[in-house]
Amino acid sequence: MEIQELQEEIRRKKREKDVVILAHYYQQPEIQDIADFVGDSLELSRVAASAPQGTILFCGVRFMAETAKILSPDKKVLTPYPQAGCLLADMAEPRQVEEAKKAHPTARVVAYVNVYAEIKALADIICTSANARKVMEKIEGEKILFVPDRNLGAYHARAVKGKEVLLWDGYCPIHERITPASIDRVKEKHPDALVIVHPECPPAVTEQADFVGSTSQLLRFVEESDATCFIIGTEAGILHQMRKKAPDKEFLLPDPIPVCDQMKMITLERVYTSLKEDIYPVTVEETIRVKAEKAIRRMLEL
Ligand code: CIZ
Numbered sequence: 001m002e003i004q005e006l007q008e009e010i011r012r013k014k015r016e017k018d019v020v021i022l023a024h025y026y027q028q029p030e031i032q033d034i035a036d037f038v039g040d041s042l043e044l045s046r047v048a049a050s051a052p053q054g055t056i057l058f059c060g061v062r063f064m065a066e067t068a069k070i071l072s073p074d075k076k077v078l079t080p081y082p083q084a085g086c087l088l089a090d091m092a093e094p095r096q097v098e099e100a101k102k103a104h105p106t107a108r109v110v111a112y113v114n115v116y117a118e119i120k121a122l123a124d125i126i127c128t129s130a131n132a133r134k135v136m137e138k139i140e141g142e143k144i145l146f147v148p149d150r151n152l153g154a155y156h157a158r159a160v161k162g163k164e165v166l167l168w169d170g171y172c173p174i175h176e177r178i179t180p181a182s183i184d185r186v187k188e189k190h191p192d193a194l195v196i197v198h199p200e201c202p203p204a205v206t207e208q209a210d211f212v213g214s215t216s217q218l219l220r221f222v223e224e225s226d227a228t229c230f231i232i233g234t235e236a237g238i239l240h241q242m243r244k245k246a247p248d249k250e251f252l253l254p255d256p257i258p259v260c261d262q263m264k265m266i267t268l269e270r271v272y273t274s275l276k277e278d279i280y281p282v283t284v285e286e287t288i289r290v291k292a293e294k295a296i297r298r299m300l301e302l
Contacts, residue, residue: 003030006268010034013275019078020053021271022068024060025215026237026263031059031271038241040215041113042128045071057274058282059266061086066117069282070292077282080274084265086114088200091170092148094118100145100168107145107166110135111295114172115148117284120292123147126299129199129214132156136163138302151175155199155206174260175200178233180208182254186231190252196221197233205233222246235260 001009011034014021022044023035032038037047041064048056048068055076058065063086065079092115101109101122111123112132120126127135133156136144142163146153148170157165178201187193196211196218206212211221215238222230222242229250232238236259239251274280284292 003268006272007034010268010272010275013272014057017055017275018053019055019057019275020048020051021057022048022059024064024237024263025219025241026235026260027059027266028237028264029240030268031266032237032240034268034271035059040128040130041067043216044068048072048075048077051075055278057271059271060084061089061260061262062282063089063114063116065282066284067113067120067296069284070117070120070289070296073284073286073289073293076278078274078278079280079282080267080270081265082280082282084262086262087174088149088170088172089115089119092119092168094122097122097147100147100166104143104145104166106141107143108139108141109145109147110139111147112149112152113296117288117292119147120295121288122291123295124298125302126296128299130217131299131302132199133159135299135302136160136165149200151202151206152199154203155212171202172200174235174258175233176202177256178202178205178254178258180204182256183208183231183233185255186252190229190231190250192227193229193231193250193252194225194227195231195233201233209233218242219245222249222251234258235263237263 021035023032023038045067049071057078061084069077109123113128144165147168150167153167194210197209223245231252
């Protein structure tokens with residue numbers, strides 16, 4: 001089937017089966033275009049929880065669909081391709097986090113939302129790339145164990161006063177490959193472009209950027225800024241929404257282009273099959289789900 005034909009089929013099927021389709025900003029443009037909502041992982045999980053539909057089809061990597069299931073246990077959450085994982089999330093295993101907790105018994109565990117349910121269940125509180133600093137400031141205690149992204153943790157910890165922050169040695173390989181040189185290669189040809197990057201980028205990149213923010217914050221920035229040309233230091237998928245929100249502006253990517261192959265494992269064909277055959281339902285073991293939900297709700301209360 002042609003792309004447009006497949007998209008029409010998906011739209012028809014989701015209406016017929018009363019399914020809401022959610023897509024992350026890092027998804028391919030043709031997937032974002034069939035979604036009812038496009039957003040970051042937490043925004044989407046909140047939409048999932050309040051959506052009237054009983055079935056949520058989550059186009060994103062596995063930890064994102066899991067977060068939706070944690071917050072909406074009574075709904076059916078489908079992922080079109082369960083093998084779509086997250087290399088950053090893989091860098092924190094439950095046994096390692098349990099050992100670190102034993103080694104630092106007074107530390108509060110702050111886990112970035114980009115972890116699997118088992119790690120969320122071991123955390124005192126969850127944070128996102130947008131609110132990590134606030135969460136670190138507000139959590140009681142003077143010692144924090146931040147998992148799993150060392151770059152995001154270091155970026156936000158810089159502004160947190162009077163607390164010791166122990167950083168897990170994990171990173172997102174896609175953001176880690178964004179270097180000052182990969183940005184400079186583009187900046188040389190576009191000297192007036194503003195450099196705006198995600199806090200998962202290495203410190204050498206965030207330190208030189210004109211603006212640092214989560215996916216939603218980057219989107220808002222390009223809409224509101226007077227500048228007309230931007231070099232975007234995050235996964236390429238975000239450009240689709242940027243072009244929609246600011247069609248007269250120019251968006252450039254570092255060289256080489258940051259692309260997450262895991263995110264791109266979600267294809268229109270897989271979405272269609274998932275819808276048609278009701279596969280693959282996301283499950284989270286109940287004791288883990290309850291603990292993980294508590295850590296997420298603590299963040300939401302802040
Ligand atoms: O949590 C998300 O959605 C990701 C991966 C990044 C962000 O900044 O929103």
